[in-house]
Amino acid sequence: MRDGDGGRNARLRRGVRVVFMALAFFQAPGAGAVDMVDIVDDIEGVTVGMLRGAYDYHLESAGRMIGAMDTDGLTSADLDRLAHRWSTATVARFEYTYVQRGRPRTVVYHAISGQEANHILGLSVPDMTSYYPVSVMDRRAMITAAAGSRLAPPEVGHVMDAEIKGFRSIEKDIVSGKLLRGGRLNIWVSQPACASCRRVASSFEDGYGVRTTIHQWMKRETPGDSPFRQLSTHRRRGGTRLRHWRKQASSLTSVRVLIAGCLP
Incomplete structure (x- = not known):
């Protein structure tokens, strides 16, 4: 009998934890009360690692596109x-973290400001989707807005901001039913969020009941061996990495031509 009571008590405790978890995630935020966290140091390189991952996510996809075409x-x-x-x-x-069937689920969106790689390079590639990883948990932040968007319109010159792409992508997935609204959103961004992006953030939080925190990198002047300076150095090496992908593609093309020339 005691074992049965123990099992019921354990289930009750699990149920209470789920309720508290749901309350924590779905607690309504204050109107436009986006939390802003200024990052002035990153001794362990956690934030820099996240931003480096977002950059590599896009650069490697551009590399896959270059490697798959005539260069x-x-x-x-x-x-x-x-x-x-x-x-x-x-x-x-x-x-973006939300609770589904009593369990927290997190989806990560990687954003970079400006045009897509195919447009910058002037290539006749209509869509880069096939060159990005297929993943449920990691997604590309894109510029397309959801139909009937609740987001505040960005200011002129800020439509292609990384933050705008992120908010629009999450909104589209909420509207389409891929995500549940009312979750928790944490953002790490490589520079201070502008006034236009903060207004969009507030409208997103109000429109979908999402508690939002923006962690913004504030420090400009850093020692040469700092994690932030290392991130800048890593990004400046992008050209070398792209040329490596092009070289691999050219070598593969040469081999294919050679093999084709040997065929009867």
């Missing part, structure tokens, strides 16, 4: 142009 028309100057644009672009990581 004769691409010059080193073209690749350097893409690398330079992205070395100075804003990168952001969006972590």
